[in-house]
Amino acid sequence: MKFCSLCATPVVQKIPEGDSRLRYVCPGCGEIHYQNPNIVAGTIPVYENKILLCKRAIEPRKGFWTLPAGFMENQETTTEAAVRETWEEALARVKLGTLYTLFNIPQIDQVHLFFLATIKDGQYGVGEESLETRLFSESEIPWDEISFPTVKKTLQYFIEDRSNQEFPLRVEDIVRDRKT
Amino acid sequence: MKFCSLCATPVVQKIPEGDSRLRYVCPGCGEIHYQNPNIVAGTIPVYENKILLCKRAIEPRKGFWTLPAGFMENQETTTEAAVRETWEEALARVKLGTLYTLFNIPQIDQVHLFFLATIKDGQYGVGEESLETRLFSESEIPWDEISFPTVKKTLQYFIEDRSNQEFPLRVEDIVRDRKT
Ligand SMILES: [Zn+2]
Ligand SMILES: [Zn+2]
Structure with a gap:
């Protein structure tokens, strides 16, 4: 994943507040893009x-x-x-x-x-x-x-x-x- | 989903060849973005x-x-x-x-x-x-x-x-x- 699927901003990998795992997060719209089995x-x-x-x-x-x-x-x-x-x-x-x-x-x-x-x-x-x-x-x-x-x-x-x-x-x- | 997460091109909904369901498909890079439970x-x-x-x-x-x-x-x-x-x-x-x-x-x-x-x-x-x-x-x-x-x-x-x-x-x- 390189871009936010909602707003096309380049995503960054970070641990969201209250979370403990690296996620793809959009600095543009704030969306956290979870990936699951x-x-x-x-x-x-x-x-x-x-x-x-x-x-x-x-x-x-x-x-x-x-x-x-x-x-x-x-x-x-x-x-x-x-x-x-x-x-x-x-x-x-x-x-x-x-x-x-x-x-x-x-x-x-x-x-x-x-x-x-x-x-x-x-x-x-x-x-x-x-x-x-x-x-x-x-x-x-x-x-x-x-x-x-x-x-x-x-x-x-x-x-x-x-x-x-x-x-x-x-x-x-x-x-x-x-x-x- | 509005944009391809790989190349930021706006996605379209279509049924890929050999498939029977509507998927988000990227006209830019060709990626099919499956969504699953x-x-x-x-x-x-x-x-x-x-x-x-x-x-x-x-x-x-x-x-x-x-x-x-x-x-x-x-x-x-x-x-x-x-x-x-x-x-x-x-x-x-x-x-x-x-x-x-x-x-x-x-x-x-x-x-x-x-x-x-x-x-x-x-x-x-x-x-x-x-x-x-x-x-x-x-x-x-x-x-x-x-x-x-x-x-x-x-x-x-x-x-x-x-x-x-x-x-x-x-x-x-x-x-x-x-x-x-
Ligand atoms: Zn976004
Ligand atoms: Zn693409």
């Missing part, structure tokens, strides 16, 4: 014991397999975001179950949420952000070609928990080096 | 069966009682945010339990998360954003002076669930009229 929401879409994965058509990790997921938008709920992303990436309509995994990824300012889901009618397709989509049985999952750590961990937990049909919420941090 | 994280701090509430010293809802909670910051986890807010507002150090409530509030682009928590040493104080803090037994909770619906619902669920000592995750939408 984003939520990525997705699903584990299941049909007849198989899991639907999408081969990414876009960077990052183009060509790798992912669970359908993406940035939550303003004016929607986390569950709406998860359902929407599953439709957009895999043209699958899902019935959502419970929230299953929550990953904190502080070094990239993201929180990832995955919900249990079943594909309503067994139908799916290839959305604009996917090269290919496919139902995988457990033994077919391409573990070496999974896009992101949060997707891999969600799949691992799911397969582990499916054997006893209990899916407790998992809250976990993915921590690498943080910016300082 | 924010996370508010907090705790239900308990000590010897009593719940710690904070009387808000700041707007909105100044003078009303709240659970300690606030906006999650970049470079932290949801759990770190919850612990930090409890320290800042109530000078209480807590041991976190599980995630207990998740509220979607699409009309204000927020997701609220409350974690179970116990106050480590029974010590607490009055943080800068609080006028007063106090441990409340169940019968003392000032139901008519609670700050926000998500705080009230979290307290109600907690008291209900405490009787059988099971605290399943609650995911709920708080929906009023949405912007269109």
Whole structure:
């Protein structure tokens, strides 16, 4: 951020009164421009014991397999975001179950949420952000070609928990080096 | 948003190629300025069966009682945010339990998360954003002076669930009229 989005004055970094963190502050209009983490929401879409994965058509990790997921938008709920992303990436309509995994990824300012889901009618397709989509049985999952750590961990937990049909919420941090 | 925060050119609202939503786009440098929901994280701090509430010293809802909670910051986890807010507002150090409530509030682009928590040493104080803090037994909770619906619902669920000592995750939408 270099300029105030309200008045175009060059912003400065300072700690506002009563605050304890450096913020972008506008010396022109006084606006404090807060920056906060984003939520990525997705699903584990299941049909007849198989899991639907999408081969990414876009960077990052183009060509790798992912669970359908993406940035939550303003004016929607986390569950709406998860359902929407599953439709957009895999043209699958899902019935959502419970929230299953929550990953904190502080070094990239993201929180990832995955919900249990079943594909309503067994139908799916290839959305604009996917090269290919496919139902995988457990033994077919391409573990070496999974896009992101949060997707891999969600799949691992799911397969582990499916054997006893209990899916407790998992809250976990993915921590690498943080910016300082 | 009126100006690009990178180059100060006046932004326009348009649907970028491959997208389906109106975004603020910079005709100067091409940047798409996405806007996404924010996370508010907090705790239900308990000590010897009593719940710690904070009387808000700041707007909105100044003078009303709240659970300690606030906006999650970049470079932290949801759990770190919850612990930090409890320290800042109530000078209480807590041991976190599980995630207990998740509220979607699409009309204000927020997701609220409350974690179970116990106050480590029974010590607490009055943080800068609080006028007063106090441990409340169940019968003392000032139901008519609670700050926000998500705080009230979290307290109600907690008291209900405490009787059988099971605290399943609650995911709920708080929906009023949405912007269109
Ligand atoms: Zn300004
Ligand atoms: Zn620009």
